Every structure is written in C-alpha cells, then in structure tokens.
Ligand SMILES: Nc1ncnc2c1ncn2[C@@H]1O[C@H](COP(=O)(O)OP(=O)(O)OP(=O)(O)O)[C@@H](O)[C@H]1O
C-alpha cells in the first residue's frame with residue numbers, strides 16, 4: 001500500500017491529497033535538503049556577521065524553523081554576541097570535537113535556530129571537515145546560512161567547501177574591494193557559485209568607491225547596498241539584530257529587502 005502511495009498509483013490520489021493537498025496541484029513531496037549559503041569576505045569587520053544575523057531573522061519569518069544560522073568563525077566566533085548570547089551552553093566546537101552530536105548543539109536565538117561557537121575557545125583551529133559535520137543537518141533544514149571568519153585560512157576554506165553558493169560582503173573602499181577579490185578567487189578555485197555582492201557601510205562620501213565601480217572591479221551583480229547606519233552599531237551593542245531593534249532604520253530596510261530577494265530566489269529553486 002505504502003509503495004503504491006509512494007509511486008502515486010491511480011486510485012490513491014484521494015488519500016494522497018488528504019495527506020498533502022499539494023499533491024492535487026501536481027507538486028511532488030520532496031525530502032528536505034538544505035541549501036548551504038555562506039557569507040564571506042577576506043577583510044574583517046565589513047559586516048558578515050551583521051548580515052547573517054539580520055538575514056537569518058528575516059528568513060525565519062518566512063521559513064520558521066527551516067533555516068539554521070551557523071557560526072563558522074571557529075577562531076573568533078561572535079554570531080552569538082549579535083544575539084546577546086555571550087556563553088552558549090552547547091557550541092559548534094563541542095560537535096567538531098565529537099563530544100556531542102551536531103543536532104544537539106542547535107539552539108534558538110530570537111526564534112532563529114543557530115549553531116553558535118564558544119567565545120572561550122582558545123585552541124588553534126586545525127583542518128576541519130565542516131561539510132561532513134553539517135551533513136546530518138541537511139535533512140532537517142531548507143537553508144543553512146554560514147557566517148565565516150575573515151581571511152582565507154583553513155577554517156575559511158572549510159566553510160567555502162561546505163557551501164552550495166556564497167554571498168560576498170564588501171565596503172566601498174579600495175583596500176576592502178581589493179582584498180575581496182581574493183575571496184572570489186577562492187570561490188572560483190573550489191567552483192562554488194556566487195549569488196552576488198553586498199556593499200555594506202555605504203556613507204556616500206566623495207572618497208568612497210562608487211557602487212558602479214565596485215561592480216566593475218568585482219565583476220559580479222550587487223545584490224544589496226546597505227548604508228552605514230549608527231542604528232546597526234547600537235543594535236549590535238544591544239545584542240538584537242537591527243531588523244528587530246530598529247525595523248524602520250535605513251539599514252534594517254535594506255536587510256529586509258535582501259531577505260525578500262533571497263526568499264524569491266529560493267522559491268525559484
Ligand atoms: N551598515 C552598518 N552600519 C553601521 N555599522 C555597521 C554596519 N554593518 C556592520 N556594522 C558594525 O560593524 C562592526 C563589525 O560588523 P561585523 O561583526 O558584522 O563584521 P564581520 O565582517 O563579521 O567582522 P569579522 O570579520 O571580524 O567577523 C559591528 O560593530 C557592526 O555593528
């Protein structure tokens with residue numbers, strides 16, 4: 001019987017539509033298989049973690065518990081700080097050390113499922129198979145959002161290799177854009193598709209690189225331009241992502257637009 005249901009044989013459509021009304025509309029029931037999207041930038045402090053915290057909260061409004069945000073900045077994890085979580089009881093480090101199964105270290109921050117790092121972790125980060133460790137979680141979520149460390153060291157490479165696609169964050173300044181190019185090179189080396197670029201902390205000052213020049217220099221579409229907004233720093237200090245702390249602020253509006261863009265893109269598959 002179950003085999004017939006699985007094959008969708010005639011005579012069972014009534015039962016199938018009762019089980020899942022989408023069946024009637026010809027939509028197949030697919031098992032969850034998370035799409036892993038990483039946020040990267042070679043330069044530190046450009047706004048990677050801010051982006052992950054904010055788009056994580058935006059996506060959870062649409063997807064509920066189907067999204068997980070992961071702190072893959074293993075040397076200096078601080079995704080938790082953006083949520084006001086200073087000493088998580090369970091961390092990704094526990095899972096990487098095989099002390100706890102990875103499913104057991106997921107917790108919730110502001111309603112968003114998260115995998116946080118231990119701020120107290122002081123060991124050197126050796127080669128990590130992040131992709132392998134995340135594997136058991138892929139059947140539990142539709143999106144896994146990765147916050148990466150800066151640079152292009154081994155933990156960043158481990159995070160790049162764990163991704164299905166990546167978003168690159170930059171600021172409109174020549175040195176930042178120049179080092180961002182290194183991240184593009186690494187993504188190309190590992191053949192990881194790039195969704196596009198976020199230009200964050202834009203003040204519109206005359207010495208900044210115009211957005212069209214950032215686009216020309218990097219050669220990829222700009223998917224979001226987020227202004228430098230004091231509300232973001234305030235929100236970080238309060239441990240509440242700006243989309244929730246000051247939803248009407250200019251930066252929050254841009255992060256929300258970016259969340260909507262990603263949702264549309266995910267729906268298109
Ligand atoms: N649009 C913005 N306007 C004002 N401040 C911002 C903006 N985006 C981020 N910030 C601030 O910049 C600081 C660094 O941001 P964040 O921690 O997200 O950078 P990062 O790229 O993750 O840094 P790291 O490479 O060290 O992990 C934070 O204090 C944050 O509040």
Ligand SMILES: [Mg+2]
Pocket residue numbers: 048049050073078147148
């Ligand atoms: Mg960070």
